Amino acid sequence: MRIQAVHESAQNAPVFARESAAQIMGLPVIGVPSEVQTVVSPGRSGGQSNRGVRRVNAVAGDPPPWEMFGVFLTTPPQTARDLAVRLPLTGSLPAMDKLLQRIPLSGSPGNPQQFFSEDDVRAATALLPNATQRGRVERVLTVADPLSESAGESLSRAIMIEHGYKLPALQTLISDNRGFIGRPDFDWEEQKTFGEFDGYEKYSSQKYLRGRTPAQVVVAEKLREDRLRAKGYNVIRWIWEDLRDPRRLIQLLHEAGIPLR
Numbered sequence: 001m002r003i004q005a006v007h008e009s010a011q012n013a014p015v016f017a018r019e020s021a022a023q024i025m026g027l028p029v030i031g032v033p034s035e036v037q038t039v040v041s042p043g044r045s046g047g048q049s050n051r052g053v054r055r056v057n058a059v060a061g062d063p064p065p066w067e068m069f070g071v072f073l074t075t076p077p078q079t080a081r082d083l084a085v086r087l088p089l090t091g092s093l094p095a096m097d098k099l100l101q102r103i104p105l106s107g108s109p110g111n112p113q114q115f116f117s118e119d120d121v122r123a124a125t126a127l128l129p130n131a132t133q134r135g136r137v138e139r140v141l142t143v144a145d146p147l148s149e150s151a152g153e154s155l156s157r158a159i160m161i162e163h164g165y166k167l168p169a170l171q172t173l174i175s176d177n178r179g180f181i182g183r184p185d186f187d188w189e190e191q192k193t194f195g196e197f198d199g200y201e202k203y204s205s206q207k208y209l210r211g212r213t214p215a216q217v218v219v220a221e222k223l224r225e226d227r228l229r230a231k232g233y234n235v236i237r238w239i240w241e242d243l244r245d246p247r248r249l250i251q252l253l254h255e256a257g258i259p260l261r
Contacts, residue, residue, distance in 0.1 A: 006036045006053055007071050014038040014072065015065045017056055018082050021073040025066075027080065028094035028151035039074060056082075061127040077120040084140040085133045089162055092140050094154035096121070100146040118144075147171045152197045152240060153185050159246045164260045165253055168195060174228065181227050184235075193234045193256050 003020050007013070017039040019029045035054040065072040074082065080099045084092040102115045118141055125137040143161055147170040148154045160167060168186035174194075175181055186195030225235050236256045242248040 002036050002052065003071070006038070016071060016073040018074075018079065018086065021079040022083060022095050024068055024071060024073050025076055025079065027076070027083075027098050028154065030091050030094060030151065030155060059127050059129070062124070075124075076114075077116050077124040081121055081124045081128070081137050084137040085128065089140065089143070089158040090155055093144060093158040093161075094148075094151040096140050096144040097146060097148040097154040098151070100144055102146065143167075145170055149185070150197065152243060155243050156186070156195075156197050156238070156249065159243065159249055160253070163246070163250055165250075166259050166261050174231075176227055176231055178227070182224050184228070188258055191234075191257055191259070192232055193236065193258065194228060195256075196235065196237045198237055198239050 003016060003023065007016075015038060016024060016036070018037040019033040020037045022029050035052055037054045037056055039058045040055050059078075062078055063075055066075050067073075073079070076099055080092075080096050083095050086092075099116050099121070100118065121137065121141060125134050128134050128137070143157070145157070148157060149171065153170075157167065166188065168188045170186065171183040172187040172189075173180070173183055174187075184194035185197050187193075188195070228235055234256060236252050238249055238252055242252065
């Protein structure tokens, strides 16, 4: 609503950037930023904040903005790059994972749906003026993984990385003598441990319910977990509250015997 208010009240159509651009195009944003971010043209003074709007400097050589839903914003590779420069890994990795999933972002009729790769982000990164900024983006790209299926999974992995834990494989296919069991979010095979992030959507969105009731989904999860344990695996689960206070996730990993790198 604040982004829309800035757009409607501006004399000249602003170009939204950073978290504001990510919010518009559907890249995950963790938390609600205190300011709306717009970008100013090269040569003009950025870095200023006025009435809840942060005006940031453009990077020379960046492409023209996209138009989505009637507003202008920085392109997806540029947006993910800018988040990686500015935010800690817990804020930038969810957006980078999502960008690399090869799920098209819907633009206006003038901007057909497109996929983006690491090469697109690296091309945008090459325009940054100093090595420190470029190194921050490269660090995020090094650990980004399009197999991460939600912002909560990406945030979980960022916390694991920042605290030095051994990284799991993602979405591995698990079967038993009855057939396919599922694809756990996180797999520490040497520790015979699976990790599952339970977002609320799993029990409320029709995308995940698929015509079932939340109670039926809970029962199905229980039966699936029983089959995993029968194969000798330990299963640990966490929710959003465990990510808002990372100490809770770290405690779960420690108690499950997940080693440090």
